[in-house]
Amino acid sequence: MRFPRHDRRFIFLVIGSGLLISIIVLAAYGASRISAGRAVDSVSITNSSVSFAASSTFSHSTSNADYDSTSSSSIVVSQDTSDNSGSQNFRPEPRTGVIVPIFTENTESQLSEVEEVIQTKLAYQSVPIIAVINPSGGPGTYSPSIFSEIQNMQAANVTVLGYVPTNWGTRNISSVEADISTYHEWYRVNGTYLDQMPNWEYDGPQGQWYYPGPDGTYIPSYFSALTHYAKSLGETFVFGNSGADVPHNFIGTVSTIGIFENGFEPPFFGFPSLAGNDSWHTSQSKSNFAFFSYRISSLNPYYVATASDYVAYMFLTNDSSTDSYTVLPPYFDQLARILASEVSINIGSDILNDPQISAGFAITVTQPDGTSNWGYAPFTFETLAGSDVTITAESFVGYVFSHWSNGSTNPTISVNATQSMNLISYYNPSFT
Numbered sequence: 001m002r003f004p005r006h007d008r009r010f011i012f013l014v015i016g017s018g019l020l021i022s023i024i025v026l027a028a029y030g031a032s033r034i035s036a037g038r039a040v041d042s043v044s045i046t047n048s049s050v051s052f053a054a055s056s057t058f059s060h061s062t063s064n065a066d067y068d069s070t071s072s073s074s075i076v077v078s079q080d081t082s083d084n085s086g087s088q089n090f091r092p093e094p095r096t097g098v099i100v101p102i103f104t105e106n107t108e109s110q111l112s113e114v115e116e117v118i119q120t121k122l123a124y125q126s127v128p129i130i131a132v133i134n135p136s137g138g139p140g141t142y143s144p145s146i147f148s149e150i151q152n153m154q155a156a157n158v159t160v161l162g163y164v165p166t167n168w169g170t171r172n173i174s175s176v177e178a179d180i181s182t183y184h185e186w187y188r189v190n191g192t193y194l195d196q197m198p199n200w201e202y203d204g205p206q207g208q209w210y211y212p213g214p215d216g217t218y219i220p221s222y223f224s225a226l227t228h229y230a231k232s233l234g235e236t237f238v239f240g241n242s243g244a245d246v247p248h249n250f251i252g253t254v255s256t257i258g259i260f261e262n263g264f265e266p267p268f269f270g271f272p273s274l275a276g277n278d279s280w281h282t283s284q285s286k287s288n289f290a291f292f293s294y295r296i297s298s299l300n301p302y303y304v305a306t307a308s309d310y311v312a313y314m315f316l317t318n319d320s321s322t323d324s325y326t327v328l329p330p331y332f333d334q335l336a337r338i339l340a341s342e343v344s345i346n347i348g349s350d351i352l353n354d355p356q357i358s359a360g361f362a363i364t365v366t367q368p369d370g371t372s373n374w375g376y377a378p379f380t381f382e383t384l385a386g387s388d389v390t391i392t393a394e395s396f397v398g399y400v401f402s403h404w405s406n407g408s409t410n411p412t413i414s415v416n417a418t419q420s421m422n423l424i425s426y427y428n429p430s431f432t
Contacts (some may be wrong), residue, residue, distance in 0.1 A: 063119070090346050090378055090422070093286050096308035097128050098335050099258075099315030101325025113328055115147050118156045120333060124340040125157070130237065130313075131191040134163030139182040150187050159237060161193040166226075168198045169219045170207050184233045191237030192230045194254065197223060215398050223253040236359045245276055250289050260291035263320065265303060266371065274310035282375070287312045294324035300332050302367040303336045305382040324424040341419050342382045347391065348424040349377035352353055352402055361399070361427060377425065383417050390414050393425035400430040 018174040102113040114131075122353045131153050135146060139162060150160050161185030164176055176194075183189045198219050204211035224269050227238045240254035243261035250257060259281075260266045260274070267273045274291065275281050281289060289312035307314055308417070349361040360376040366388050367373075375381070383389050392412040393401050401411040405424040415421070 018107070035120075036309055039056040052110060073218070084194055085164050088111065090348065090380065091285065094312060094381075095126055095128070095342070096311060096382075097130070097313050098284070098332075098339065099290060099313045100317075100328055100332065101315065102328065111149065116332070118158065120151060122337050124336045125335075127336055127339050128159070129153075130159040130161055130191075130239070132396060133189070134186070134193075138164060138179050142186050146189055148421065150189065154190070158352050160187070161191045161237065161239060162187065162189045163193045163195060166194050166196045166222075167352040168196045168202055168209065169217060169222050173222060173225060173348050176226055179236075180226070181233065184235065188258075189235070191235045191239070191255075192226070194223065194226060194238060194240045197240040197242040197246070197250075197254075197257065199242045199246045199345055201247055202247070204321050215297065220247075220249050220253045227254050230417065237414050239290070241290075245272055248280060255287070257288060258290045258292060259311075260293070262293065262322075263306075265296060265316070266291055266305065268310065274307060282359050283308060286310055290314060293317075295320040296329075299334055299338070300369065301338050302369045302371055302387075304335065305342055305384055306371060306373060308339065309380065310383040319429055328342055338384065341385050343385045344380050344382055344420040345389070345391070345415065345417055346420075346422045347377050347379045347381075348422070349393070350424060351399065351429065353428075361396060361425060362370040362394040363425070364394065366390040366392075386416070386418055388414055388416050391423070395427070398430060399427040402426045402428045 065374065088280055102117075117129065117131065121127070131150075133146060133150065135141075135143060162180070164179040164183070165171065166176055180192050183192065183202045198209070200210045201219055202211040202213035203209060203217040203219065205216045208216070216430050223240055230238050237256075238254045239256050239258070240250075241258035241261075242250075243258055246257055260272055261278070262272075269275050269279065274289070286309065289311045291307075291311055292315045294317050296316045301314065303315075304314070315325075316335065317324065318330075318331070319326060319329065345365075346365050347365075349363070360378075362374055363377055363379050364372060364374040365379075365381050367383060367389055373381065390412065391414075393404070394411070395401050403409045403426050404413060405426070406413075406421075411425075416422075
């Protein structure tokens with residue numbers, strides 16, 4: 001996200017806060033998808049005492065669901081007693097939040113936006129909020145009013161970051177560190193927002209971009225050094241915004257990376273996508289990733305829920321102007337409410353009578369609006385509390401579905417997710 005340097009003040013607000021996939025090498029993944037026309041078992045978790053946080057998932061959006069919801073039997077489970085086998089490797093993840101930029105020309109408008117964010121935080125306390133202040137493309141000159149705004153946000157349990165440009169990793173690192181130090185000394189911010197993170201590994205000796213290396217500047221080390229410096233001051237969070245997917249070795253150089261910024265919602269798979277090229281993000285914690293989308297006229301709650309499987313922070317706005325982050329979107333409260341109401345469904349898989357193997361079988365999940373996603377167990381996806389979702393366990397060559405941990409022998413079940421829950425699909429070896 002690039003901000004012009006002039007005298008206008010703006011605040012950039014970030015609202016927000018393994019998947020260890022066991023791979024079984026099989027001769028082929030030749031089993032066909034679960035055929036249509038199968039009855040669906042309905043499972044209502046009415047008093048679940050087992051709660052798991054969200055984790056990264058391997059999901060695929062499709063318009064067709066491989067099940068027939070017109071025929072169903074009912075299984076009511078009063079308490080989730082699913083097998084919590086250690087082989088499932090469920091990885092806890094933070095609740096996803098929203099990134100909200102505010103760019104205004106006068107203090108009264110700015111304070112109005114800040115106050116709305118504070119009130120939203122108080123209304124949805126489970127949704128972490130991070131605010132990024134940017135007085136002048138950097139710290140600018142000291143402002144008592146900014147200091148007061150920061151104190152008010154921090155008093156509401158909002159984490160505050162200071163905006164620092166990096167000029168795509170070419171800015172002198174001592175100058176970047178000076179900005180980080182200034183924010184810390186003037187405003188006692190909680191962390192730093194490093195803008196203009198490249199999505200290539202090396203800058204050449206003469207500053208060339210997309211340089212193959214190995215001499216020149218190694219970009220991951222550049223950002224790792226800045227993160228180390230910020231944390232040496234006592235800061236706890238460093239955000240790097242690239243606006244595009246980054247190489248694997250950028251993971252860990254900052255706390256979270258902005259991997260998408262465009263005038264449409266990112267798809268879950270493909271390029272660009274929330275899952276990353278070749279779906280590599282699904283092997284990482286979602287806490288590593290964030291995205292920005294503008295020109296979004298309205299929210300689809302189930303898109304938001306599914307996107308939450310992949311990122312720790314998101315921002316969607318209806319603004320389509322040149323400066324797309326000027327005000328809070330009209331659905332700001334709705335977006336925060338959706339994130340606050342999400343529940344997680346953890347799905348694992350195991351092979352019966354073979355404790356040495358932790359199976360990673362394919363699972364298909366379908367949200368109430370018909371959006372269908374699939375992934376390999378252990379797999380966690382988000383939905384809205386009280387939603388009816390359909391889950392299908394698929395068979396592989398050499399293995400056939402046996403039953404769910406809730407007792408159902410139907411590979412396709414309908415779940416009313418009133419709380420976070422845990423399910424495991426069990427398989428028998430088949431040598432036919």
